[in-house]
Amino acid sequence: xxxxxxxxxxxxxxxxxxxxxxxxxxxxxxxxxxxxxxxxxxxxxxxxxxxxxxxxxxxxxxxxxxxxxxxxxxxxxxxxxxxxxxxxxxxxxxxxxxxxxxxxxxxxxxxxxxxxxxx
Amino acid sequence: xxxxxxxxxxxxxxxxxxxxxxxxxxxxxxxxxxxxxxxxxxxxxxxxxxxxxxxxxxxxxxxxxxxxxxxxxxxxxxxxxxxxxxxxxxxxxxxxxxxxxxxxxxxxxxxxxxxxxxxxxxxxxxxxxxxxxxxxxxxxxxxxxxxxxxxxxxxxxxxxxxxxxxxxxxxxxxxxxxxxxxxxxxxxxxxxxxxxxxxxxxxxxxxxxxxxxxxxxxxxxxxxxxxxxxx
Numbered sequence: 568x569x570x571x572x573x574x575x576x577x578x579x580x581x582x583x584x585x586x587x588x589x590x591x592x593x594x595x596x597x598x599x600x601x602x603x604x605x606x607x608x609x610x611x612x613x614x615x616x617x618x619x620x621x622x623x624x625x626x627x628x629x630x631x632x633x634x635x636x637x638x639x640x641x642x643x644x645x646x647x648x649x650x651x652x653x654x655x656x657x658x659x660x661x662x663x664x665x666x667x668x669x670x671x672x673x674x675x676x677x678x679x680x681x682x683x684x685x686x
Numbered sequence: 687x688x689x690x691x692x693x694x695x696x697x698x699x700x701x702x703x704x705x706x707x708x709x710x711x712x713x714x715x716x717x718x719x720x721x722x723x724x725x726x727x728x729x730x731x732x733x734x735x736x737x738x739x740x741x742x743x744x745x746x747x748x749x750x751x752x753x754x755x756x757x758x759x760x761x762x763x764x765x766x767x768x769x770x771x772x773x774x775x776x777x778x779x780x781x782x783x784x785x786x787x788x789x790x791x792x793x794x795x796x797x798x799x800x801x802x803x804x805x806x807x808x809x810x811x812x813x814x815x816x817x818x819x820x821x822x823x824x825x826x827x828x829x830x831x832x833x834x835x836x837x838x839x840x841x842x843x844x845x846x847x848x849x850x851x852x853x854x855x856x857x858x859x860x861x862x863x864x865x866x867x868x869x870x871x872x873x874x875x876x877x878x879x880x881x882x883x884x885x886x887x888x889x890x891x892x893x894x895x896x897x898x899x900x901x902x903x904x905x906x907x908x909x910x911x912x913x914x915x916x917x
Contacts, residue, residue: 660858661854664748664752664858667744667745667746667748668744668748668752668755668756668759670745671721671742671743671744671745671756672742672756672759672760672763674742674743675740675741675742675760
């Protein structure tokens, strides 16, 4: 890994970390998510400092270039993250649906009651 | 038997008034609930002109299944023993409600089929008919019951079926053969009887064109998932 590559990777990781922390500070990002993203920044840093580990993993999965390893894991991570978000989204839409149905049910009942009150 | 007639409605201003007018003399003592799925036309106003009809407005467009489920929840909470659900577009003939309820004495879910009716043949596009046949075949293989018209929205449900349908299993868009399979897996009896159906007044069919493909795939996956779920 050349010096330039290292400087670039470290800068990216730090920038990423700062952005994530700032988002969490401004309550734009929940802390549970900031943990995940901080770990990602740490992983980028780790591959810079401990380049040999990347080479070992590269050999292990049968890739030729270390960059391939990075890309494969990057894409896989994004894929799983998207599935995770779909799960969250399903949860949220189910909750919103239940809330909305509950609201409608309560409004109907109130109408019933006011009708009988009037009689 | 305390029965509720449930009509999910999304932009049905043209047909729903006439339907409610027909229901009134036929079933004067049966309460009617219209679930207005955030219609953008005057459905709310038209239904409001029928004082005997209970109107439930949903705050946003939830989809056919979401509106139906809201109605089921109402029925369960108000202590109804049975629900007859029908579309608000005038396709389902109210005369058949009595037959559905009669059949409910020996079953938990009664599907009203447009194909079993020999007197009046129902016309539909070839793709849609093919889709219906495939779903029907699926139902026969998986639950061993002959259901010729699993996409029918004209159904009667017992209290037991209602209590199952208000749970989170229920699909939001178009409940179909997957729901029947779910009911069957919970040991509820599913059956089918002939009903009178008219072609819808004015509606873009939900089973047309590219949607057929999406719908078929969704139904396949949905059925698979329903079969894998623990009862």
